[in-house]
Amino acid sequence: MPNTVTWSIEPIDTLFFRQGTPYDLGQQVLTGDVLFPPHMSTLQGAIRTAIARAQGWQPGRDDKWPEILGTPDNLGEMSLEGVFLQKDGQWLFPVPRHLMRISHQKKTIYQNNLVYLKPGPLVESDLGVSALPIVDARISDEDKVSDIGDAYISEEGLALCLQGQVPPDTTIVPVECLWKLEIRTGLTISDQSQTAEPGLLYQSTHVRLEKGVAIGISVHGIPWEWQECIRAFPLGGERRFARVSLSKNAIPIPPLNVQPSRDGYVRVFALLLTPGLFENPGHVLRHGPFPDPCLSAVTGRITMRGGWDLKRHMPRPLRPFIPAGSLWFYRLTPEMWDTLKLLHDHHIGLEGEYGFGHIIFGQWEE
Incomplete structure (x- = not known):
């Protein structure tokens, strides 16, 4: 640009x-x-x-x-x-929220690894019939899965996430x-x-x-x-x-690298790199930011953010934002994907010129 x-x-x-x-x-x-x-x-x-x-x-x-x-x-x-x-x-960059930490407990020895969430089979829930996220790995009853918490991920780690590969733990940087x-x-x-x-x-x-x-x-x-x-x-x-x-160097956003699966469908997730501002954030949390509803979602809680009006010397009104790292899973036909992929590394929602709603796409497999 x-x-x-x-x-x-x-x-x-x-x-x-x-x-x-x-x-x-x-x-x-x-x-x-x-x-x-x-x-x-x-x-x-x-x-x-x-x-x-x-x-x-x-x-x-x-x-x-x-x-x-x-x-x-x-x-x-x-x-x-x-x-x-x-x-x-x-x-x-913000850690994608479907990336989790799994702790294997054997006596007094702990070993930590990273694992993904993905859409599971359709089940009845308080959201209706939904594909709730499940762990994309075989784990034992003693294993514990938890979110990574307050941390960031390197450019290398983010690129691996977008390709559906589990990044090494060294790419995760805790806020501490x-x-x-x-x-x-x-x-x-x-x-x-x-x-x-x-x-x-x-x-x-x-x-x-x-x-x-x-x-x-x-x-x-x-x-x-x-x-x-x-x-x-x-x-x-x-x-x-x-x-x-x-x-004069641009921010190194990973390029689009999504391939169709063997059955012809394109399985992608849409990831917010920056907080998103939408007219109906509750609907977006559940169904995704695009007209076609998502299969499943892993999102954070809505946060209220304002700012300071330098001209009027007063706080700006608080508005609801969907936090960065939130993502939505989709199973798309090639025709649907041809339209959606044009949004990679662009901004969606309201006030994209402020950097809000920076969206990129990654790949997942069933």
């Missing part, structure tokens, strides 16, 4: 991002209120503001705001891709290797005396990234010359600063 600039963002100290919960005097931001990686609703405002400042804009000078950067309610000529992570230059939480305590300073107000302490939780970890986003549609001078910009709460490295 022309005019593609990829931002690698690293905090200078810590970053402060919170969920859509109140944060007024006397309230605390605890570990459960922390949001990381930050949502694109937050990052897009910081990035657009940094680009506008580089072009001479200052707060209160609306006449200097570049038109191609849009308005508070649209991106103008810009579009975004992400949010993803990088570690030591290697791209990391990427960032840690730090609880900070502060006090309120009087505007008149510039001294501490008695009893007005507050507490917040910050995110400290491990060495070599960065937030990765691609900016499309804005000239390189408009961005090349940006070295640092304020990001998140408390106006913490982050440094940025720019590149």
Whole structure:
């Protein structure tokens, strides 16, 4: 894509991002209120503001705001891709939610492996007649299957997942290797005396990234010359600063590699790489994001996300997002697949220009 600039963002100290919960005097931001990686609703405002400042804009000078950067309610000529992570230059993506961990227990020895979920036979359930997900492996009664938890997967591991191959455990990176939480305590300073107000302490939780970890986003549609001078910009709460490295390299999304099965059907799963915003998220969770209903699904819980409106100085309304890593299984005819495969590495749902609903396809076998 022309005019593609990829931002690698690293905090200078810590970053402060919170969920859509109140944060007024006397309230605390605890570990459960922390949001990381930050949502694109937050990052897009910081990035657009940094680009506008580089072009001479200052707060209160609306006449200097570049038109191609849009308005508070649209991106103008810009579009975004992400949010993803990088570690030591290697791209990391959300773990597909059908990838599970199986623990084999023999006396005191534990050995962990990875295994997939796939659509099982049709059964009666509270969802009606459905093909509920089952483990795609032979396991004993002593084996335990659980989700991988908070983790990311490397580009190599994601490519293997899309081909239906089980990736090595080394391609999974737990969040403990990427960032840690730090609880900070502060006090309120009087505007008149510039001294501490008695009893007005507050507490917040910050995110400290491990060495070599960065937030990765691609900016499309804005000239390189408009961005090349940006070295640092304020990001998140408390106006913490982050440094940025720019590149013209695109984010390495694995290419489409799906083949028909011997019976002529094409068995694919549709995977969300970024959170998806849909008009009817409940319907999409159950039936999938396309007109033809899915066989089965492995999804996360809907999360409510907002952001901050820089123009109006107020929070944006909370909206429901289907989390990244959610996926839906399909058994398609070649004709149906010819239409659907055109969506690989594109965005579906609402506000795709913000990076929401980034969809890719992988293969599964019965």
